[in-house]
Amino acid sequence: MIRVEGLHKHFGGFHAVDGVTLKIAPGSITGLIGPNGAGKTTLFNLIAGTLPPTSGHVFMNGEDITGLPPHDLFHKGLLRTFQIAHEFASMSVRENLMLVPGHQQGERIWNTWIGRRRIAAEEEGIRKKADEVMEFLTIDHLKDERAGNLSGGQKKLLELGRTMMVDAQIVFLDEVGAGVNRTLLRTIGDAIQRLNRERSYTFCMIEHDMDFIGRLCDPVICMAEGKVLAEGTIEQIKANDHVIEAYLGTGLKNRMIKETSSE
Amino acid sequence: MSVADRTPPWTSSGTCRIGFRLSRLEDGLDFLNAFVAFANFVMLPAVAYGSQLALGALGVTMIYGILRFSNFAHGDTMAFGAMATILGTWWLQAMGVSLDPFPTALLALPAGIAATAVFVLITDRLVYRFYREQKSAPVILVIVSMGVMFVTNGLVRFVIGVDEQRFADGARFIITAREFKELTGLKEGLAIKSTAMLTVVVAIIVVAILFWFLNRTRTGKSMRAFSDNEDLALLSGINPERVVMFTWIMVAALATVAGVLYGLDKSFKPFNYFQLLLPIFASAIVGGLGNPIGAIAGGFVIAFSEVTITYAFKKVAGYLIPAWEPQGLVQLLSTDYKFAVSFGILIVVLLFRPTGLFRGKAL
Incomplete structure (x- = not known):
């Protein structure tokens, strides 16, 4: 490996x-x-x-x-x-997670303006995944919390969540x-x-x-x-x-x- | 208790009451005149100037937040954008295209933004990228940006000349001072320049789009993430070169819009943009570097202070305190020293609140 x-x-x-x-x-x-x-x-x-x-x-x-x-x-x-x-302190836990998967449609500047439906469809999938990850790590009650407000241990879980x-x-x-x-x-x-x-x-x-x-x-x-x-x-x-x-x-x-x- | 008992004693004489009312009305008119004069000479110019500074400061603050250096070339990037737009405007005017009553420059604006975006992307590729790959200290990038500033400055003067250029066309006023006086019967007139109005409207639209972009789109979020924690952004798979590219494009758009609005509202002269650098930086720092809301607030704080402190209040004072006939102009500072205001505010903020009003990154 x-x-x-x-x-x-x-x-x-x-x-x-x-x-x-x-x-x-x-x-x-x-x-x-x-x-x-x-x-x-x-x-x-x-x-x-x-x-x-x-x-x-x-x-x-x-x-x-x-x-x-x-x-x-x-x-x-x-x-x-x-x-x-x-962590990205000013974003919510969910936003932190949703930022992770690379090469998203929304990263292309033209799509931001003309491909909004495609982005929305893709983000729906990512959001579902983020919810699953938060449930898996038992931090789903914190999903709208600002990441900067989490405790040290919760931030560690968020780190782990990012890899998931x-x-x-x-x-x-x-x-x-x-x-x-x-x-x-x-x-x-x-x-x-x-x-x-x-x-x-x-x-x-x-x-x-x-x-x-x-x-x-x-x-x-x-x-x-x-x-x-x-x-x-x-x-x-x-x-x-x-x-x-x-x-x-x-x-x-x-x-x-x-x-x-x-x- | 009878009605008479409830009337206050000083209104018991009828004549006295009428006289009191008349003087109140005149006081009110004087107050209105004073307010209109103040609005005409201080508020409106300050709002327009503040919008221009805010747009400029937004560009500076974005470069600082995401690329992590103070971009001294920003004033001249604005000059470049304005120049590109002016050339486009002249071409459109020569073709007989007009957007009356709006200035033709609005039509040329997208082309000006595109030209400026290409220009800053070339500068980034040729100059800044090298230092970024070296992981140079921010202070080195600041000096590098000064080099870029001088080159851009020379380029703009070389292309369009050092003189003042006028390119505003379309309606000059939404309402002139005379029309206002006839309309209201007041002694003071309130002239609303169409360029000032346009500045404010365009600035609001641009800021709304910018905030929507930063908060609601994936690209905007990755830019914020990059600004928040670069290491983590990289390890989250965010491509730094792409973030840098978007940043430059948006900064080019902001700089061009700010430059064109300033040029329309006042006039275009390359050297003026170089001088604008100080109030723009003061705005960004006062608001808190790296914080977009701070940049906007800072722009208005600086603009209002500058205009208020350099305005001669003789007229306004004359209405408010008729008995006082001031010998001077009741002006705190001559307009020649207007840049001292930015400096003063900058020093006070850095001494007492180094992170700026809205808690940006500490300097």
């Missing part, structure tokens, strides 16, 4: 991403973990075209997509969400669960799993909540200091000495030892 080869990003002398090579298998939910400043979000930015890489390549289904602008990647089915939820408005192939989720309460987190987790199963979305998600990762992700990739540290199932990662040292800390290891000894 996605193949990253020798990707580097240098900010001056600082190597934020330092030679990352990894693969994301189609149909998987890949977790990306690592300490703060490990280069996870920068890696997302490089893959999603928000930043140009210093060197290296990104392939999607065998095609070189390195450095393509984000809107081109969007039309290829590569979507992402932001760590700090973004089109048939995405792969979605990069940047800390979709951060700052979200437990119930909402379960809703988001369920939504991700359903999308993965029913609509065969591939996901790659940055997350710090190890329980959340453990429930959803296989495989898990751990990054530190711009490099891939380890890759494997959640159990393998948790038991990996490098990962424990760089990220999880010995506290977890001790706890795990205690748990295993008590069993």
Whole structure:
């Protein structure tokens, strides 16, 4: 699905991403973990075209997509969400969602004046889809609310909803669960799993909540200091000495030892 | 209680009552005369000028909101649009086409808009796009736009000359001062210039279309989305080059309409448009950069302040306070210094409310 080869990003002398090579298998939910400043979000930015890489390549289904602008990647089915939820604050939730599908009839300037019936027919379909998405995410009571007034967690749901408005192939989720309460987190987790199963979305998600990762992700990739540290199932990662040292800390290891000894 | 008890004591004498009423009537007429003079020399010109500034400021504010820089070339884009329309008008007049009582320029306006749209799109392709791809800082784009300003300025002068050009035809007045006096019997006349009326009507139509476009159409919404959050707009699949193109086309239309209306109402002289840049920017900033409603409000605030402060109130004062015979003109500021008004308001707004009256983007 996605193949990253020798990707580097240098900010001056600082190597934020330092030679990352990894693969994301189609149909998987890949977790990306690592300490703060490990280069996870920068890696997302490089893959999603928000930043140009210093060197290296990104392939999607065998095609070189390195450095393509984000809107081109969007039309290829590569979507992402932001760590700090973004929204069009002055528009309603529904308008936010209806804006998403690209290449709409109404985007052509002549159609605005002469093709109004065609636009209306198309928008009817998009509106229905937006309503479905809002129902799926249990935010349908907020449909006319200004997006800027939503709570942090609701904005995260809106971010997820945005990716559901089109048939995405792969979605990069940047800390979709951060700052979200437990119930909402379960809703988001369920939504991700359903999308993965029913609509065969591939996901790659940055997350710090190890329980959340453990429930959803296989495989898990751990990054530190711009490099891939380890890759494997959640159990393998948790038991990996490098990962424990760089990220999880010995506290977890001790706890795990205690748990295993008590069993 | 009897009726007599209820009448106030000061009306008990009949003569006194009549005298009181007569003086009230004369006071009323004086007040009306003062109002008509004020309307004729301050309100009407300010409304027309305000509409022109508002249209200009809308263009500036759209460039700022969507392309994220202050376009110094806007005044000269207006001059270019007016020039293109004037050339079209002259051609139509030579062909014997007329739209009497409306000015022929209205017929030439669509062609002028098209020419200006082509011109700004070429400038964008040749100049701005390079800096956009470099992701240059806004301040670099501002300096670049100053370069574009000088080139456009030179081009307009080269094509049409530096002199004043008159191209207004059709009826000059809807109602002249004399007709108004005969009609009402007042001492003061109220002249309504047809160009002023036209300015206001066209401005209202243009603004209505613009707001409908921005709020109700998909293209308008993607433009607002782009202005709101560029990163997110890109990741929602909105094509930035297309948004930029639409923005330029709409800005060209706004600039041309504003330029032509200003030229019709006053007269066309390339240098005047360069000078208009200051009040236009002041309007956009006072209203809040990036906010279309603010741009319109700002245009009227600046226009009313400028006209009111530079108007000689001697006549109006003479009606209101007959006993006072002022020696001067009762003028706060000579019209030579009218640009100082924009500056003054600009400074006050930037000091006390940097985001403008309608909370645009902070400077």
